[in-house]
Amino acid sequence: MLRPLALTLTLTLLAPVSAFAAAPPAIVSSVEANLSQAANEGWTAEEAADPANVPPRMRKPPSAMFSKVDINGDAYPDWKVSYEKAPNAASFCGTGGCNIELWAGRPDGGFDKVMDTLVREFALKGPRTARFIDVDFHGSVCGSYGATACPRRYGWDQASFSFQPLVNGDGEGILVGGPAALVEPDIATLPPGVLRELDRREATCKSAGAAFAVNSASVLKIPDVNGDRVADWVVGNYGRCDYGDNDPPEAQPDLPFTVLVSTPGGLVSAYEGLEVFWQIDIATTPAVLSVIPQVDDCTLEDGDCPKQPLTFEAVPASASQSDHAH
Numbered sequence: 001m002l003r004p005l006a007l008t009l010t011l012t013l014l015a016p017v018s019a020f021a022a023a024p025p026a027i028v029s030s031v032e033a034n035l036s037q038a039a040n041e042g043w044t045a046e047e048a049a050d051p052a053n054v055p056p057r058m059r060k061p062p063s064a065m066f067s068k069v070d071i072n073g074d075a076y077p078d079w080k081v082s083y084e085k086a087p088n089a090a091s092f093c094g095t096g097g098c099n100i101e102l103w104a105g106r107p108d109g110g111f112d113k114v115m116d117t118l119v120r121e122f123a124l125k126g127p128r129t130a131r132f133i134d135v136d137f138h139g140s141v142c143g144s145y146g147a148t149a150c151p152r153r154y155g156w157d158q159a160s161f162s163f164q165p166l167v168n169g170d171g172e173g174i175l176v177g178g179p180a181a182l183v184e185p186d187i188a189t190l191p192p193g194v195l196r197e198l199d200r201r202e203a204t205c206k207s208a209g210a211a212f213a214v215n216s217a218s219v220l221k222i223p224d225v226n227g228d229r230v231a232d233w234v235v236g237n238y239g240r241c242d243y244g245d246n247d248p249p250e251a252q253p254d255l256p257f258t259v260l261v262s263t264p265g266g267l268v269s270a271y272e273g274l275e276v277f278w279q280i281d282i283a284t285t286p287a288v289l290s291v292i293p294q295v296d297d298c299t300l301e302d303g304d305c306p307k308q309p310l311t312f313e314a315v316p317a318s319a320s321q322s323d324h325a326h
Contacts, residue, residue, distance in 0.1 A: 023066040031061045038091035058087050072156045073128030076105030095146050096138030115182040131156045143176040173283025181216035193267025197235040208253045210241035223287040226312035230262040261312050270312050
């Protein structure tokens with residue numbers, strides 16, 4: 001009587017478990033919400049509820065979308081979500097590639113989304129103790145055209161529990177337009193100095209009858225530029241007022257490009273300009289941020305347009321928010 005039971009237990013243990021079944025419910029739920037939002041786009045609530053318009057399968061992520069990965073070498077499982085395998089992949093793919101999410105496992109059993117962006121190429125590399133990812137963005141991310149290669153490398157930083165920009169495999173550390181964010185900023189975690197700058201832009205847009213959206217085009221964390229080994233910030237990274245469904249007026253308000261550097265008393269404005277291109281060289285310590293005013297059709301790719309490297313000095317905690325760049 002014991003032998004059939006033992007055989008049954010063996011078969012149960014060896015039964016394959018699908019990737020979908022193994023994927024954490026919180027991640028699956030998040031992906032389902034994204035698929036539903038994409039599937040419902042363009043339909044009224046009543047139309048979207050009609051299976052003839054939006055088949056149920058368009059809302060359900062297939063198991064192929066999920067894969068368990070190791071992004072940081074710790075003991076907790078991490079997950080990758082590939083939207084190129086979604087039932088409505090066209091909604092998540094384009095000339096900039098397809099959307100990829102990375103979720104890092106936490107000791108409490110939860111997960112943090114540490115990547116959520118479009119990339120044309122993706123590779124997770126390195127030993128368990130020093131994981132990094134190589135990606136290729138749409139050329140516009142590097143201030144060029146769509147077909148132009150835009151390779152970037154990001155290494156895992158356990159202290160911040162996030163990926164941070166690295167010099168790429170060719171030893172290049174110049175990041176045109178800054179280190180493209182892998183996830184949208186979490187407003188709840190932004191420092192007070194950044195929030196003040198965002199409030200200033202929101203007020204400007206509101207006075208023009210528009211809104212101001214906080215995203216990686218409006219705020220970006222950058223490597224240390226003033227030598228105190230603390231990350232600094234850029235606000236106004238090509239951000240614009242949002243007029244919604246209305247056509248924007250010819251004369252739109254100017255939103256400044258502001259560099260905020262860390263001091264013992266918090267962030268202070270160290271440089272501000274209107275309509276500037278910029279780049280940051282992370283191959284140096286501290287990193288070197290350079291700007292080019294948008295005049296005479298100058299771009300960062302144009303060798304005839306002089307780049308202005310900025311030198312940021314240490315600022316006492318009592319200093320006012322004035323220009324501290326040279």
